[in-house]
Amino acid sequence: MDRVWNFSAGPAALPQAVLARAQRELLDWDGSGASVMEQSHRSKRFIAMAAQAEADLRELLAVPDDYAVLFLQGGATQHFAQIPINLAGEGDSADYIVNGHWGEKAAGEAAPYVRVNLAASSKADSYLRLPPRADWLLDPRAAYVHYTPNETIHGVEYREVPEVGEVPLVADMSSNILSEPLDVSRFGLIYAGAQKNIGPSGLVLMIVRRDLLQRAGRPMARIMRYAEHAAADSMLNTPNTWGWYLAGLTFQWLKAQGGMAAMAARNQAKAELLYRAIDGSASYYRNPVDPPARSRMNVPFTLHDAALDADFLKESETAGLLALKGHKALGGMRASLYNAVPLEAVQALTAFMADFAKRHG
Ligand code: PMP
Numbered sequence: 001m002d003r004v005w006n007f008s009a010g011p012a013a014l015p016q017a018v019l020a021r022a023q024r025e026l027l028d029w030d031g032s033g034a035s036v037m038e039q040s041h042r043s044k045r046f047i048a049m050a051a052q053a054e055a056d057l058r059e060l061l062a063v064p065d066d067y068a069v070l071f072l073q074g075g076a077t078q079h080f081a082q083i084p085i086n087l088a089g090e091g092d093s094a095d096y097i098v099n100g101h102w103g104e105k106a107a108g109e110a111a112p113y114v115r116v117n118l119a120a121s122s123k124a125d126s127y128l129r130l131p132p133r134a135d136w137l138l139d140p141r142a143a144y145v146h147y148t149p150n151e152t153i154h155g156v157e158y159r160e161v162p163e164v165g166e167v168p169l170v171a172d173m174s175s176n177i178l179s180e181p182l183d184v185s186r187f188g189l190i191y192a193g194a195q196k197n198i199g200p201s202g203l204v205l206m207i208v209r210r211d212l213l214q215r216a217g218r219p220m221a222r223i224m225r226y227a228e229h230a231a232a233d234s235m236l237n238t239p240n241t242w243g244w245y246l247a248g249l250t251f252q253w254l255k256a257q258g259g260m261a262a263m264a265a266r267n268q269a270k271a272e273l274l275y276r277a278i279d280g281s282a283s284y285y286r287n288p289v290d291p292p293a294r295s296r297m298n299v300p301f302t303l304h305d306a307a308l309d310a311d312f313l314k315e316s317e318t319a320g321l322l323a324l325k326g327h328k329a330l331g332g333m334r335a336s337l338y339n340a341v342p343l344e345a346v347q348a349l350t351a352f353m354a355d356f357a358k359r360h361g
Helices: 016-025 044-061 075-087 101-110 210-214 226-231 241-256 259-279 306-318 343-360
Strands: 067-072 093-098 115-121 145-147 169-172 189-193 204-209 298-303 333-336
Touching: 016 241, 044 067, 044 241, 044 259, 067 210, 067 226, 067 241, 075 101, 075 169, 075 189, 075 204, 075 210, 075 226, 093 101, 101 115, 101 145, 101 169, 204 210, 204 226, 210 226, 241 259, 259 298, 259 343, 298 306, 306 333, 306 343
Parallel strands: 093 115, 093 145, 145 169, 169 189
Antiparallel strands: 067 204, 189 204, 298 333
């Protein structure tokens, strides 16, 4: 079977060139006669590869020297809980901006470890809008401010980094990291599960200002402490070697594509094409999100008649368009347009949508 156009929300499409290279190198990586998965993370080869991956990531995002880059495990969800343990002491509070499903989860997982102050929420708007920065009720004594710049399920995205003063800004960038240039210096801590824009699941990328690693947090096992992971170059225990390797290949691919400016232009063009098709369909298709809040990465949409959903999914799959079924919380459809999804995929999708509308009336 040929490769399909893959709109999965995550684990999501990886660049075909990355997969092809991994395939070529699978049995004999770097002249070692074994796969990258079959050798020690303490080997010279692996350490060199890991360092190169970090250097490439630093170059792509212009990560300042006073930030550590960590390659961790546990999924973003584990770090929902681990971040407050590291950044907040006993009795501290932290501000949470809840603009979708994942921000709500992050606040919930943090609650056993920090006093969660719900500083803003768009739940009453069904997360179809973003709480504007002017409405955030921030506490200047908060240990940190946590927000989710892109909400994968609800399809809303903050396009500007909010100003939060001296309090460190913590961002769950699982579904929009590496999609455009980023001013890392605006953040205290950035983290992202890998399975959308970086590589396979099981790897979490973290970029954290080094001074925050000195926070005492609370009593915890070494394995929980980010400072220990940083001191051990993310090899405190056996890392996800395969994930780290694939992330490194993805970073090389991103550089070859022209880096973040090129990806930003491409991602913008893809999203515009799809939103134009939806908005221009005379309400055959609808995206309910407030236009300025619309995500470039995840585009949920409904058909004018939900009775057509099953046909849409079946026919789209036959047409080589994979994983358009929406999240169960919203129903309908969702197309995720991460870096590895080319413009041709979106062109194929919009052509299919127009044809479907014509045939089904
Ligand atoms: N945050 C965001 C924005 C996500 O999209 C997801 C997963 N889809 C998560 C967190 C949870 O990630 P994980 O399953 O890796 O814990």
